[in-house]
Amino acid sequence: MSTAxxxxxxxxxxxxxxxxxxxxxxxxxxxTVQSIVEDAWVALVGEDEVLIPLxxxxxxxxxxxxxxxxxxxxxxxVLTTGRQTAAELTRALxxxxxxxxxxxxxxxxxxxxxxxxxxxxxxxxxxxxxxLSLPEVGEAPAVRNPEDVVRLDVLWRGQPLSISxxxxxxPLPVPHPPPGGQSPHENGxxx
Amino acid sequence: MRALVIDDSRAMRRIVSGILIGLGYxxxxxxxxxxxLDVLDEGWIPDLVCVDWNMPVMDGLQFVxxxxxxxxxxxxxxxxxxxxxEHTQIVRALAAGAHEYVIKPFTADAIHDKLALLGLLPxxxxx
Amino acid sequence: MTLPATSxxxxxxxxxxxxxxxxxxxKEYLVEARLLPMARQLGxxxxxxxVEKVRSRPDPDSTRRIVEALTxxxxxxxxxxxxxxxxxxxxxxxxxxxxxxxxxxxIWSAACSSGQEPYTIAMLLEDALPNAGxxxxxxxxxxxxxxxxxTRAGRFSQLEVNRGLPAPMxxxxxxxxxxxxxxxxxxxxxxxxxxxxxxxxxxRMGPFDxxxxxxxxxxFDLSTKQAILRRVRELMRPDGWLFLGAAETTLGxxxxxxxxxxxxxxxxxxxxxx
Numbered sequence: 001m002s003t004a005x006x007x008x009x010x011x012x013x014x015x016x017x018x019x020x021x022x023x024x025x026x027x028x029x030x031x032t033v034q035s036i037v038e039d040a041w042v043a044l045v046g047e048d049e050v051l052i053p054l055x056x057x058x059x060x061x062x063x064x065x066x067x068x069x070x071x072x073x074x075x076x077x078v079l080t081t082g083r084q085t086a087a088e089l090t091r092a093l094x095x096x097x098x099x100x101x102x103x104x105x106x107x108x109x110x111x112x113x114x115x116x117x118x119x120x121x122x123x124x125x126x127x128x129x130x131x132l133s134l135p136e137v138g139e140a141p142a143v144r145n146p147e148d149v150v151r152l153d154v155l156w157r158g159q160p161l162s163i164s165x166x167x168x169x170x171p172l173p174v175p176h177p178p179p180g181g182q183s184p185h186e187n188g189x190x191x
Numbered sequence: 192m193r194a195l196v197i198d199d200s201r202a203m204r205r206i207v208s209g210i211l212i213g214l215g216y217x218x219x220x221x222x223x224x225x226x227x228l229d230v231l232d233e234g235w236i237p238d239l240v241c242v243d244w245n246m247p248v249m250d251g252l253q254f255v256x257x258x259x260x261x262x263x264x265x266x267x268x269x270x271x272x273x274x275x276x277e278h279t280q281i282v283r284a285l286a287a288g289a290h291e292y293v294i295k296p297f298t299a300d301a302i303h304d305k306l307a308l309l310g311l312l313p314x315x316x317x318x
Numbered sequence: 319m320t321l322p323a324t325s326x327x328x329x330x331x332x333x334x335x336x337x338x339x340x341x342x343x344x345k346e347y348l349v350e351a352r353l354l355p356m357a358r359q360l361g362x363x364x365x366x367x368x369v370e371k372v373r374s375r376p377d378p379d380s381t382r383r384i385v386e387a388l389t390x391x392x393x394x395x396x397x398x399x400x401x402x403x404x405x406x407x408x409x410x411x412x413x414x415x416x417x418x419x420x421x422x423x424x425i426w427s428a429a430c431s432s433g434q435e436p437y438t439i440a441m442l443l444e445d446a447l448p449n450a451g452x453x454x455x456x457x458x459x460x461x462x463x464x465x466x467x468x469t470r471a472g473r474f475s476q477l478e479v480n481r482g483l484p485a486p487m488x489x490x491x492x493x494x495x496x497x498x499x500x501x502x503x504x505x506x507x508x509x510x511x512x513x514x515x516x517x518x519x520x521x522r523m524g525p526f527d528x529x530x531x532x533x534x535x536x537x538f539d540l541s542t543k544q545a546i547l548r549r550v551r552e553l554m555r556p557d558g559w560l561f562l563g564a565a566e567t568t569l570g571x572x573x574x575x576x577x578x579x580x581x582x583x584x585x586x587x588x589x590x591x592x
Contacts, residue, residue, distance in 0.1 A: 120274025
């Protein structure tokens with residue numbers, strides 16, 4: 001991800017130049033994402049479920065669920081948490097209709113549905129019209145451009161959970177050589 | 192009264208079905224629009240369909256159009272239950288023939304309120 | 319600090335008495351989360367202090383706010399249905415027939431909370447009358463400044479618009495603003511929102527053709543109920559209409575009203591000569 005650091009002084013310029021492709025921070029702010037996630041929690045997980053805006057280190061394996069958004073902005077809305085927490089989330093979501101024994105498929109389905117709900121509302125808060133993919137569960141897509149990310153870290157029942165809207169595209173090359181004459185480069189690849 | 196719940200997430204099918212069963216509905220479910228049409232083709236005609244938008248095979252909007260193109264199914268009330276929540280999407284769903292629209296996330300109260308508006312609360316239930 | 323058991327029990331008993339809603343044991347967390355903003359607003363350290371304050375010196379305004387914070391029902395659009403459907407089917411035609419073509423109709427939503435009631439009325443009138451903006455003005459009042467400001471702003475969360483607002487009305491009268499929905503400007507212009515304490519002498523307003531005074535009287539004792547009904551009547555047209563909450567009535571409280579059955583609910587009209 002060295003590209004993010006090339007010509008650190010011109011980021012503001014670069015963001016609004018080129019072909020005008022927006023990055024997510026131009027379109028939605030963290031409080032909006034937070035209110036979307038909080039609404040989803042209150043309605044789906046439980047009326048008295050609170051999310052505390054603190055980062056934490058997940059214990060053990062992590063799992064992600066995400067949906068892709070394709071439109072004026074293209075990227076993914078990703079939820080990541082520990083496997084245990086995803087299972088606990090599934091039980092909370094299903095409440096009394098939760099089966100005695102949770103299968104992996106139940107957890108993938110429920111966690112994916114939460115990503116769908118959060119992602120659908122993030123999509124709706126973006127300008128213009130976009131399409132939403134079906135949810136996927138597994139290892140999160142890599143962050144392609146650290147400047148094209150809005151990320152929220154919270155604790156739910158003491159366990160860490162992150163929610164991020166992250167662009168699917170690498171940063172645009174700098175359109176003009178920055179003052180000082182250094183040409184932009186991307187890990188040595190020719191442009 | 193009968194309700195058909197169509198959603199590709201089985202967690203969501205369980206949640207919506209649970210709410211409707213609690214209100215006194217007889218409920219069947221389906222994992223996508225095509226499966227939902229199969230239920231209607233069997234002759235099991237519901238009073239209410241709760242249908243998601245984004246699903247594999249046949250999405251909710253295609254399902255609404257398919258149901259509305261068959262005059263035999265005119266009595267079916269359709270409520271979209273989906274995380275699609277732009278103004279334009281709600282307009283599209285209503286134009287295709289959905290009666291009501293519930294945005295995910297929702298609470299059980301939201302489903303109850305919408306059914307009250309539609310006159311689809313089974314009579315014996317009072318809150 | 320966690321909520322003391324005695325405070326929780328007091329809140330449970332209050333909410334059950336006023337709303338018939340049961341807060342199960344273990345819901346202390348919910349009570350804390352819902353009441354913390356109110357405690358902070360009053361400059362109190364925590365919810366325990368708030369409950370102790372209201373317990374030791376009960377006042378209807380605080381108890382009403384506590385009950386409202388803990389009962390989600392009040393946020394519904396078209397709450398209880400009939401007082402709204404009968405507005406356009408019965409009340410409006412009767413009022414229009416009795417007034418001149420240039421007379422402005424005045425409607426009062428007397429405990430407007432976050433605005434669902436006055437905007438429900440505004441949407442119904444906008445859909446029923448070709449020139450609602452010129453023909454009608456709606457006064458929305460609430461005790462709480464926060465609620466008055468929310469009503470003025472006319473912005474509602476996704477969860478709020480999900481509660482009993484018909485989808486065709488949502489798309490006709492609202493636009494999306496980020497993660498919220500904003501009421502159309504023409505409806506906002508129909509409504510004037512201000513603070514008002516019903517238990518004190520009322521400001522000069524009206525005269526009102528229709529008053530919605532719903533789910534407020536239940537919080538007051540008999541003599542205050544009588545005083546409120548008398549003051550409301552003084553601000554109404556002699557042929558006006560009053561809507562109360564489903565569990566409220568003037569019967570046995572103030573005999574200067576006539577009860578009129580409308581649909582499955584009732585309205586009240588000032589008795590002539592009373």
